[in-house]
Structure formats: structure tokens, C-alpha cells
Amino acid sequence: MAAIGISKRVNWTAAFFGTLLICSLILAGGCRERIQTRPIGWMHLGLLKDLLAEETYMPEKRLLLRRDAGGFYIMSTECTYDLARLVRRPGGDGYIFVSPYNGSEYDYQGKVLKGPAVANLPYYVLRLDSSTYGGPKDTLFVQIGVEKPVDWRLKAELPPENPGATAP
Numbered sequence: 001m002a003a004i005g006i007s008k009r010v011n012w013t014a015a016f017f018g019t020l021l022i023c024s025l026i027l028a029g030g031c032r033e034r035i036q037t038r039p040i041g042w043m044h045l046g047l048l049k050d051l052l053a054e055e056t057y058m059p060e061k062r063l064l065l066r067r068d069a070g071g072f073y074i075m076s077t078e079c080t081y082d083l084a085r086l087v088r089r090p091g092g093d094g095y096i097f098v099s100p101y102n103g104s105e106y107d108y109q110g111k112v113l114k115g116p117a118v119a120n121l122p123y124y125v126l127r128l129d130s131s132t133y134g135g136p137k138d139t140l141f142v143q144i145g146v147e148k149p150v151d152w153r154l155k156a157e158l159p160p161e162n163p164g165a166t167a168p
Contacts, residue, residue: 035080036080037080038062038078038144039144043061043141043142044141045058045139047135048128048156054068062077062078062086063124070153070155072154072156075122075124076123076144078121079117080118081118081119084099084100092107092113094108096108097110099117104117106121109150123147123148123149124148125143126140126154127142
């Protein structure tokens with residue numbers, strides 16, 4: 001009789017801890033690293049002449065467009081853990097990007113500083129095109145979902161600063 005009582009207690013204990021383990025894994029997001037990506041597609045950014053600043057932050061599009069001597073490049077400002085819109089805050093060498101929902105932090109170049117995110121912010125393809133996607137000449141588009149290396153640049157001929165001016 002005592003053996004039956006011990007057996008029931010062992011089965012109940014095993015079931016309890018097994019359920020506890022399963023619930024813990026579900027709440028923790030499973031055993032895999034979690035990396036989310038944006039849906040693939042082209043997004044209109046605007047006319048090149050309106051995007052000539054060294055940096056154009058577009059929080060509503062969740063993008064950061066930059067220009068240097070090599071050309072234009074663009075980085076996502078959407079958390080790679082849960083696709084939350086990142087907030088730009090002072091920190092590091094200028095500013096950092098922070099997820100208001102999960103606390104993930106990224107540096108100025110998009111490298112993960114603090115998790116739960118494990119993937120750096122992606123850089124995307126840029127294209128100057130009006131014939132395929134519509135719009136005036138020199139319309140800038142970004143291809144979301146197709147990642148490029150950090151050092152990739154779109155080389156574009158910049159419009160003249162004073163289009164009607166004549167040379168002295």
C-alpha cells in the first residue's frame with residue numbers, strides 16, 4: 001500500500017515539473033534565438049534632391065538614410081527581435097537605438113549592444129528609379145528585405161546646388 005502512495009507522488013511530481021518546464025520554455029520564446037525580419041518589398045523614400053543631408057532619420061518608415069563620400073546607404077531602425085520601432089536616444093558615440101518594448105539596444109552602426117536581440121540591424125538595397133516604380137526622375141527607393149553589407153553604397157550623381165546658376 002505504501003508503494004502505491006510513493007508511486008503516485010513520484011508521478012505527480014514528474015508531471016508538475018514537466019509542466020513547469022514546458023511553460024517556462026513557452027514563456028521564454030522557446031529554445032531558439034528569435035530573429036524577425038520585415039516583409040520584402042520596395043518603399044518610396046522621395047526625391048534625391050530632398051535627401052542630400054548626411055543623415056536623414058525616418059522614424060515613420062523605420063529607416064535611417066546616410067550619405068558619405070562613397071554614396072548613399074540605409075539601415076533599418078526596427079528591432080530584429082520583435083520588429084518594434086526603435087527609439088533614438090543619446091548614448092555611446094552620439095546616440096543609440098533602443099526598443100521601448102524589450103530593452104534591446106543597438107549602436108550608431110546597428111550592432112547589438114544589449115539583448116534579447118541577437119541580430120544586428122540590417123542594411124538594405126537602394127535604387128534610383130522612376131521608370132519601374134513611377135515618380136519623377138531621381139526618385140529614391142529602398143528594397144526592404146534584401147540585405148547588403150555595411151560598406152555597400154549607392155553611387156549617385158548629386159544634382160547641382162544652384163540649378164539655374166551660370167559659372168563665372
